């Protein structure tokens with residue numbers, strides 16, 4: 001029973017019922033009627049011929065044939081309509097569940113685990129028609145397959161009236177074809193690593209070709225032939241794998257033919273013999289011959305490739321529900337009882353205490369025995385090479401991950417003891433890879449709502465007040481939508497963070513907030529940001545020293561550790577790493593004038 005329940009076909013039918021119980025019951029009832037009707041029509045025809053043969057009144061038989069025939073003609077299209085609806089309902093049900101599975105976990109490890117990628121792609125894209133027909137179309141293939149199998153078995157069952165062995169021989173013969181041709185019935189190898197990886201490469205090449213983001217580089221670097229060639233090659237590999245797996249095995253086909261032929265010859269020879277000897281009436285001969293012939297549908301029915309394809313995403317979504325909950329969980333969420341509100345100020349003291357952290361996919365720790373305290377209401381700039389762990393610190397502070405060792409403390413309380421949602425409501429950020437929402441300017445600045453005055457004030461602070469009116473959608477492809485430049489988008493992201501500060505956030509994280517701004521805009525906007533976030537605890541991550549030097553304190557991060565910490569003046573005086581980096585960047589702004597003297601044209 002457990003094994004049956006674990007099968008994806010079982011999960012598929014159980015989910016159909018859970019998604020739309022009444023429709024699912026109707027679909028099954030119609031499937032049964034659909035399966036019984038061909039045999040019933042044979043019996044009705046037999047009763048009409050019997051009545052004619054015996055000179056009896058034919059009204060009853062005619063009505064029987066008439067009704068059976070009308071229902072027989074109507075049931076398939078009606079069943080298709082019910083199947084279409086049922087398939088759509090299942091799709092919607094699966095999409096809802098996937099949305100919950102991906103958004104419910106408080107952490108984000110579940111979106112980064114490579115072993116969940118395949119299930120996630122399948123669960124996300126199953127209805128796009130990329131991997132197979134959408135569910136509402138598959139339902140018809142599934143219904144035909146099952147209808148043929150059940151119909152053949154019902155036809156065979158009627159033969160029990162004739163003899164006990166005929167239905168066993170015939171149904172057994174046709175059923176055996178499933179077993180003999182099992183290797184070729186469904187592409188069983190489609191879940192191997194080789195196939196998955198080929199699918200992933202094919203999909204990626206396809207997206208590179210058809211989506212806008214890569215369009216510039218594909219043209220500039222002349223990559224179009226390469227992308228097309230790559231897509232064709234991988235797709236050909238996939239088709240070859242599929243063809244090899246589904247190729248009919250000649251020996252099996254010959255064997256199946258022999259078995260089926262023998263079974264049919266035995267039954268039809270016996271029927272013919274009995275008819276010739278007068279042991280069977282004309283009506284009986286016609287009914288038995290019809291149903292005996294009708295048993296062939298057993299061979300073409302059953303679990304079809306469509307069921308296999310439709311059941312796979314169902315199983316994927318159900319698997320993801322548990323695996324994502326586990327992978328995206330944070331430790332200690334349940335016991336979160338501490339209160340973070342401090343009556344006097346919204347700013348917090350933040351302390352990274354003996355903290356070690358490494359991503360699950362990598363054996364190398366990013367931060368090791370990391371210690372750093374940021375007093376409440378002060379700003380700290382973090383500088384360091386690419387990959388030093390700056391963004392990782394920001395993510396730990398938002399509690400998107402938990403450290404393996406040590407802690408992040410807020411006003412002396414371990415983040416793990418705080419309610420995640422409550423903590424996050426006091427933090428705001430401009431992430432390095434901030435999101436460009438395809439929404440109105442208003443929703444971009446305040447996705448969860450804010451008074452227009454606050455939104456406009458935040459836009460002004462971020463230097464984004466002239467970009468568009470609040471209702472303009474910031475994406476082409478929408479009515480009246482507009483495109484923004486990289487720097488303009490960055491101002492919008494800054495406005496989003498500043499609006500949150502206006503609404504009460506006391507901890508501000510700025511990860512490369514001015515990387516795309518022009519030099520003039522950068523200093524001007526950053527001054528304003530400092531003004532707007534005065535009183536907050538601010539962490540600024542930047543490679544731009546003109547911005548960094550404005551922070552109260554600066555920390556240099558190297559190989560997961562703090563190597564220098566102090567004010568700009570202290571670190572310059574110390575002549576260490578900070579000084580070297582600062583001088584290196586400053587020298588770029590020194591030019592020679594006509595007389596050959598050095599001129600600092602943009603003082604840092």
Ligand SMILES: Nc1ncnc2c1ncn2[C@@H]1O[C@H](COP(=O)(O)OP(=O)(O)OP(=O)(O)O)[C@@H](O)[C@H]1O
Nearest residue numbers: 112359361362366385386387388389390391392393
């Ligand atoms: N989601 C992730 N999964 C696995 N490893 C990651 C992940 N994010 C970052 N890393 C790794 O962690 C290290 C630190 O990355 P992080 O993004 O914190 O660097 P950074 O200091 O912000 O660099 P940059 O200046 O380039 O923004 C890098 O070696 C990176 O490869």
Ligand SMILES: [Mg+2]
Nearest residue numbers: 390391392432
């Ligand atoms: Mg970074």
